[in-house]
Amino acid sequence: MKPSIPAEELLRPGHQACQGCGATIAMRYALKGLGPKTILVVPACCWTVIAGSAPRSSVGVPLLHSPFAAAAATATGVKQALVQKGDLETQVMVWAGDGSTYDIGLQAWSGAADRGEDILYACYDNEAYMNTGIQRSGATPRGAWTMTTPDAPGSQRPPKDIGAIVRAHRPAYFATATPAFSEDMVRKFQKARAIKGFRFIHVLSPCPPGWKYDPGETVSLSRLAVQTGIFPLYEVEDERLRLNMRPAKLKPVEEFLAPQGRFKKLTPDQRRAIQQDVERRWEAWAA
Amino acid sequence: MRRVEATDALPVQLVGDQPTSENRTGDWRSQRPVIDAARCTGCLICWKYCPEACVTRTDKVPVILMDYCKGCAICAAECPRDCVAMQPEEAA
Numbered sequence: 001m002k003p004s005i006p007a008e009e010l011l012r013p014g015h016q017a018c019q020g021c022g023a024t025i026a027m028r029y030a031l032k033g034l035g036p037k038t039i040l041v042v043p044a045c046c047w048t049v050i051a052g053s054a055p056r057s058s059v060g061v062p063l064l065h066s067p068f069a070a071a072a073a074t075a076t077g078v079k080q081a082l083v084q085k086g087d088l089e090t091q092v093m094v095w096a097g098d099g100s101t102y103d104i105g106l107q108a109w110s111g112a113a114d115r116g117e118d119i120l121y122a123c124y125d126n127e128a129y130m131n132t133g134i135q136r137s138g139a140t141p142r143g144a145w146t147m148t149t150p151d152a153p154g155s156q157r158p159p160k161d162i163g164a165i166v167r168a169h170r171p172a173y174f175a176t177a178t179p180a181f182s183e184d185m186v187r188k189f190q191k192a193r194a195i196k197g198f199r200f201i202h203v204l205s206p207c208p209p210g211w212k213y214d215p216g217e218t219v220s221l222s223r224l225a226v227q228t229g230i231f232p233l234y235e236v237e238d239e240r241l242r243l244n245m246r247p248a249k250l251k252p253v254e255e256f257l258a259p260q261g262r263f264k265k266l267t268p269d270q271r272r273a274i275q276q277d278v279e280r281r282w283e284a285w286a287a
Numbered sequence: 288m289r290r291v292e293a294t295d296a297l298p299v300q301l302v303g304d305q306p307t308s309e310n311r312t313g314d315w316r317s318q319r320p321v322i323d324a325a326r327c328t329g330c331l332i333c334w335k336y337c338p339e340a341c342v343t344r345t346d347k348v349p350v351i352l353m354d355y356c357k358g359c360a361i362c363a364a365e366c367p368r369d370c371v372a373m374q375p376e377e378a379a
């Protein structure tokens with residue numbers, strides 16, 4: 001049977017991600033979309049480890065580690081070096097977790113977006129600082145358990161609306177993606193490759209130890225996040241937003257929350273509030 | 288990975304040009320996926336979702352590289368024919 005996504009494999013087995021890691025499926029798809037003429041810039045995040053310890057590498061493309069706060073600045077420099085060499089084909093992609101996107105590296109990518117740098121910034125968002133042992137980040141959902149929000153009611157602040165923050169920079173392209181929707185995700189990286197200017201893809205990336213669920217459920221949780229309306233799939237070009245997936249009827253958010261231990265202590269009130277939040281947002285979108 | 292040649296214009300010190308494939312992550316596994324070849328349709332959904340990229344395509348029934356499979360059970364959960372069974376790894 002012909003595969004529904006490109007067969008070329010740039011992710012190598014033997015990497016040291018946790019069992020069932022969503023961020024490795026995400027990288028597989030990103031590289032399937034971008035192809036071998038790609039250079040990755042990775043700030044401190046889970047992928048710092050998954051990339052392999054020297055002299056080994058888990059990806060078949062060059063990968064540069066950068067300081068936590070400086071990924072987009074580093075990528076800007078790599079892109080400039082390529083331009084100076086006359087290489088206009090190779091793509092430069094930042095591959096950063098939510099910690100370096102929502103918090104520590106925000107200034108650097110905001111600057112790069114403002115300058116209209118010709119780079120692709122991908123955030124694989126597992127909604128906390130997972131690599132260092134599950135501390136709350138600006139992406140952590142309200143009510144979630146983390147090591148730094150250990151007691152009820154969990155994380156007390158809502159996550160930053162990263163889509164709104166990115167779109168306020170008027171990037172050349174913005175999209176959301178998640179591994180359950182493989183073809184959609186690969187297509188978005190293929191599309192981003194062909195666009196010039198600052199591009200941003202926000203990937204929801206389920207994390208078995210951080211979200212506390214059985215590793216086999218990574219893809220089903222990624223799917224439920226979309227089907228419940230928690231993580232809408234959409235893309236924005238020329239400041240026009242297009243929903244990619246419009247479920248006829250949203251599933252109850254409880255189907256997404258229940259398998260995850262990080263939401264175990266949610267009260268019925270908190271659960272209702274999450275449901276209402278999704279419905280409110282969805283009404284605005286659907287209008 | 289293709290070796291990037293160091294040039295005067297761009298001094299490159301390459302530190303990582305060996306694949307991770309020498310790490311046999313298969314020994315992390317406590318359960319192993321077994322495909323029922325009689326029922327498998329070769330749809331490649333297990334290949335598509337494997338986070339280890341260790342399911343290989345064939346003409347029909349995919350082959351799982353047990354040297355690398357970590358036993359996460361995503362393939363078993365996603366197989367539309369429900370024909371991947373997770374079996375306990377035998378105690379060494």
Ligand code: SF4
Binds near residue numbers: 322326368369
């Ligand atoms: S998902 Fe199931 S039916 Fe499809 S190729 Fe894999 S084992 Fe066979």
Ligand code: SF4
Binds near residue numbers: 336340358361
């Ligand atoms: S159990 Fe997990 S690692 Fe092993 S083949 Fe299935 S999806 Fe891949």
